[in-house]
Amino acid sequence: MxxxxxxxxxxxxxxxxxxxxxxxxxxxxxxxxxxxxxxxxxxxxxxxxxxxxxxxxxxxxxxxxxxxxxxxxxxxxxxxxxxxxxxxxxxxxxxxxxxxxxxxxxxxxxxxxxxxxxxxSALGIDCQAILSSAKAEKLWPKIIDRDEFNIIAASSFELNYGLSLCFSAKESIYKALYPFIRKFFGFSAAKLCAINPEQQYLEFDFSAELGKPIGIEHTLRAYYHIDSNRALSYVQLSPEQVCSQRS
Missing domain, CATH: 3.90.470 (Ribosomal Protein L22; Chain A)
Known part of the structure; x- marks a missing residue:
């Protein structure tokens, strides 16, 4: 060059x-x-x-x-x-x-x-621009349920930041697990259950119906980095954590 x-x-x-x-x-x-x-x-x-x-x-x-x-x-x-x-x-x-x-x-x-x-065995990364407050108020019911909303509300995140981060993390989970599941699954498959700001990760309960066939019987962690412009999340699973049953 x-x-x-x-x-x-x-x-x-x-x-x-x-x-x-x-x-x-x-x-x-x-x-x-x-x-x-x-x-x-x-x-x-x-x-x-x-x-x-x-x-x-x-x-x-x-x-x-x-x-x-x-x-x-x-x-x-x-x-x-x-x-x-x-x-x-x-x-x-x-x-x-x-x-x-x-x-x-x-x-x-x-x-x-x-x-x-x-x-x-699996990894997924996703970045999202931070949603405006108005968009977050309009979109949150399509991305999270009331329990997840309450977890974000109880955290230090304003809704638009917390929702942007949760959206990104769910996308990272999808990217990591789709190669094993090989079918579309929506936002409800991964449910936010905890936010750890000290170690910078979100924890999700993943659908047992989708997860058990590939050996996922535990919560998933999505580590994150967030600033005023974007949310970036990352999910990784070791070979011991994913036991694919695909032929």
Whole structure:
């Protein structure tokens, strides 16, 4: 990549670490400026551009590029070069054999988590822009029930922050467990039961009907990082925690 291209890419996406408990996974993350996106970044950074994405809006292409660019950085940490992270028909990223990973983005931020499958069987990461107070008041019944609402109300979080975080955590749980369950499950499958601000995690009771077939018979923890702009959450499960019954 030329120095001019490197400069343009650096102006578009700023790689910045986030304080999140990811051991043993690697996290790559960064903020980006949509207005500075250039289609040429794909070829310059050797990121595969699928036909479906090439026909998408500039916004969609920018988000896709950022996620795959961060995925390439995470893979490079493990010595994997030039691997195209394609997606299946459900838009789930397909990782190299021996790895599990997850990608998420907002309108101006993206993140990728990656780990060897010998250390983790499942992981999910999700970032969400903080909802406005008005949107939180309108949307909370679609995301949480009254018991979950009361847990957030009793915490130090204002509703819009607590709901944004809970939304993100439930999305992380979905991303982590969907590859095993292989069917859609809604927000009600994971029910918030505790918030631990000291260790920065949310705890959820997960549906027994969905969880037992894959060995999930316990609560799930979603670790988080939150600031005035976004909520970022992460769920990881060790091989001992997931015993898939898939053939």
């Amino acid at each position: 030329s120095k001019t291209a490197q400069k343009a890419l650096a102006e578009f996406i700023c790689i910045a670490p986030v304080d999140l408990r990811l051991n043993p996974a690697v996290l790559t993350s960064g903020s980006f400026k949509l207005e500075l996106f250039d289609d040429a970044f794909f070829s310059q950074a050797a990121i595969h551009l699928p036909d479906t994405i090439s026909r998408a809006s500039s916004k969609r292409k920018a988000e896709y590029f950022c996620g795959r660019y961060l995925a390439a950085l995470a893979l490079r940490h493990y010595g994997v070069e030039h691997f195209d992270v394609l997606a299946d028909d459900k838009r789930c990223p397909q990782w190299p054999a021996g790895f599990v990973g997850s990608i998420s983005h907002t309108d101006d931020f993206a993140a990728c988590a990656l780990a060897p499958s010998s250390e983790l």
